[in-house]
Amino acid sequence: MDKDQVIGSAKVVKGKIKVAVGKAVGDAKLEAEGKAEKVEGKVQNAVGGIKDTIRDA
Template sequence: MDKDRIKGSANKVEGSSKETLGKLSDDPELEAEGKIKKADGAIQKAFGKVKDALRTG
């Protein structure tokens, strides 16, 4: 498993947490930051999948 997949998953979890905290605390900046972090994690995870596929393919 590529390290980008692991980091991407961690970023998605962190982003989800920030987004939820932002919603609960009525903090739109924190919520937006969480959404961005979550999207960044999804992209990073996808990049890691591609790297894995190229290595094994």
């Protein structure tokens, strides 16, 4: 497992938390930041998966 996968997964979780808190308190900016962080984490996780695949080949 590549370190990018671990960091990406952590960003996805952090983003989900921000979205939930943003919705709960009515903070649209926090909610948007959370959504952006989730996307960033998913991309980083995918990059880590590609690196892992290349390394194994």
